[in-house]
Amino acid sequence: MLVTSRALLLMLLLVLATSVLGTAQAQVVTAGPDSTQVDAPAVPDSLRKTARLLGMKVTPPTKAVLLAAFIPGAGQVYNHKYWKLPLVYGAIGGTLGVEFFYQSRYKEYVTGFRARQQGLPDPGPRSSQETSAENVRAGIIFYRRYRDQFIAYSLLAYGMTIVDALVDAHLRDFDVSDDLSVHWNPTLLRVPTAPSAPGVAITLNLKSTRSTK
Numbered sequence: 001m002l003v004t005s006r007a008l009l010l011m012l013l014l015v016l017a018t019s020v021l022g023t024a025q026a027q028v029v030t031a032g033p034d035s036t037q038v039d040a041p042a043v044p045d046s047l048r049k050t051a052r053l054l055g056m057k058v059t060p061p062t063k064a065v066l067l068a069a070f071i072p073g074a075g076q077v078y079n080h081k082y083w084k085l086p087l088v089y090g091a092i093g094g095t096l097g098v099e100f101f102y103q104s105r106y107k108e109y110v111t112g113f114r115a116r117q118q119g120l121p122d123p124g125p126r127s128s129q130e131t132s133a134e135n136v137r138a139g140i141i142f143y144r145r146y147r148d149q150f151i152a153y154s155l156l157a158y159g160m161t162i163v164d165a166l167v168d169a170h171l172r173d174f175d176v177s178d179d180l181s182v183h184w185n186p187t188l189l190r191v192p193t194a195p196s197a198p199g200v201a202i203t204l205n206l207k208s209t210r211s212t213k
Contacts, residue, residue, distance in 0.1 A: 064169035068162045075165025079172060088161045095154035102147035109139040 051063040058066075060078075068075025072092050076084045105126070112127030113136045122128035122136070130136045 061166055061169040064165040065162055068165035072158065072161055075162065076168070079165060079168040081168055084164070088164075091157035092154060092161065095150050095157050099147055099150035099154055102143045102150060106140060106143035106147050109136055109143060112136050113140060 051058050051060045053063045053066060064075040064078050067078050073085050073088045076082070076088055108124040109127045112122040112124040112130075113133060115122050116133045116136060122130075127136050127139060130139065
């Protein structure tokens with residue numbers, strides 16, 4: 001179980017590293033106690049700046065994040081995840097709508113409380129129904145608390161749409177076909193100081209479809 005957990009953790013780290021570095025490839029050839037590892041060089045970040053935004057070359061994830069930050073839903077459109085638009089606008093619009101509701105009630109009760117303090121009639125349609133100034137004060141505290149909560153919820157929804165655009169921009173570049181597997185083949189291990197010996201070549205390919213132009 002411990003070995004399996006470590007293997008899964010290693011695979012996860014390899015996938016995460018590939019999402020940042022673009023393409024990773026490793027080959028290990030073994031024969032007895034000897035082994036040889038060949039690593040392909042990582043692709044520099046500058047070679048993956050294939051998208052353009054306001055005349056600047058940026059990586060696709062960076063463009064998706066900036067679009068989502070400036071225009072909610074634009075990052076999902078850039079990633080071709082059109083079905084997520086109702087979720088984006090529903091989450092942001094819904095939380096903002098509830099926040100506006102509590103804000104309007106809060107302002108009404110504040111106005112009503114000030115009027116009562118000055119000995120004037122309460123102009124609010126709901127606050128004027130309260131039987132005392134203390135009830136109006138309690139209403140102010142109630143609506144202010146829920147207004148602040150939904151301001152936080154709306155910011156959270158906004159941030160989640162940006163994170164969603166970032167994750168999709170990274171994941172859409174990876175090959176998720178059935179060819180992503182470990183391949184092994186018989187081979188000969190050639191060592192300059194010893195005769196060739198039989199061995200096994202194990203190859204793990206983590207491919208990215210992101211262009212390097």
